[in-house]
Amino acid sequence: DGGITQSPKYLFRKEGQNVTLSCEQNLNHDAMYWYRQDPGQGLRLIYYSQIVNDFQKGDIAEGYSVSREKKESFPLTVTSAQKNPTAFYLCASSIPSGGFNEQFFGPGTRLTVL
Amino acid sequence: GQNIDQPTEMTATEGAIVQINCTYQTSGFNGLFWYQQHAGEAPTFLSYNVLDGLEEKGRFSSFLSRSKGYSYLLLKELQMKDSASYLCATNSGGYQKVTFGTGTKLQVIP
Numbered sequence: 001d002g003g004i005t006q007s008p009k010y011l012f013r014k015e016g017q018n019v020t021l022s023c024e025q026n027l028n029h030d031a032m033y034w035y036r037q038d039p040g041q042g043l044r045l046i047y048y049s050q051i052v053n054d055f056q057k058g059d060i061a062e063g064y065s066v067s068r069e070k071k072e073s074f075p076l077t078v079t080s081a082q083k084n085p086t087a088f089y090l091c092a093s094s095i096p097s098g099g100f101n102e103q104f105f106g107p108g109t110r111l112t113v114l
Numbered sequence: 115g116q117n118i119d120q121p122t123e124m125t126a127t128e129g130a131i132v133q134i135n136c137t138y139q140t141s142g143f144n145g146l147f148w149y150q151q152h153a154g155e156a157p158t159f160l161s162y163n164v165l166d167g168l169e170e171k172g173r174f175s176s177f178l179s180r181s182k183g184y185s186y187l188l189l190k191e192l193q194m195k196d197s198a199s200y201l202c203a204t205n206s207g208g209y210q211k212v213t214f215g216t217g218t219k220l221q222v223i224p
Binding site for chain 1: 145149154157212216218
């Protein structure tokens with residue numbers, strides 16, 4: 001079955017530690033995205049990548065880093081510089097074409113900083 | 115810039131009809147998405163409107179007016195399982211950036 005996987009589903013980290021969230025897709029999509037969702041708020045774009053070895057900052061990139069070495073994978077690192085990292089993180093992929101860019105989402109990772 | 119407004123919460127009765135409104139101010143507008151998101155889960159695609167008018171898909175319909183920067187999602191014959199957040203999102207620019215609203219939390223009551 002094609003889809004997007006994120007692991008782990010729940011993640012706990014101590015303040016001051018870096019942590020990497022996994023995102024893998026087998027949909028053969030070119031574009032991949034990372035969003036953050038806080039209670040009562042919409043999805044906010046952290047980083048996106050339109051093609052392998054290329055990525056761009058979204059609206060709230062500070063304190064985060066990404067890599068796109070393979071088409072299938074787009075890991076997100078939450079660094080100690082991110083002041084409020086506790087949130088629900090969603091990865092998505094798409095094939096933007098002809099004015100249509102449906103986002104296919106993974107199940108999400110809920111990160112809690114202790 | 116991008117600005118999307120939708121009500122924070124709504125309550126409706128099982129079997130009834132509910133309309134969730136969304137207004138937007140988006141430069142380079144391409145189209146508008148509606149997604150459904152149950153608590154703690156990923157959003158799932160409901161509809162995408164590019165042209166003005168109403169598009170019907172089963173119990174769900176979505177309307178768009180580009181000149182007014184306005185859309186609504188219409189849910190008919192409400193079921194308890196329709197209790198969820200409904201996210202309005204715009205697609206804009208050559209890159210086709212998707213910008214999400216804060217979502218409308220719908221509670222369906224018996």
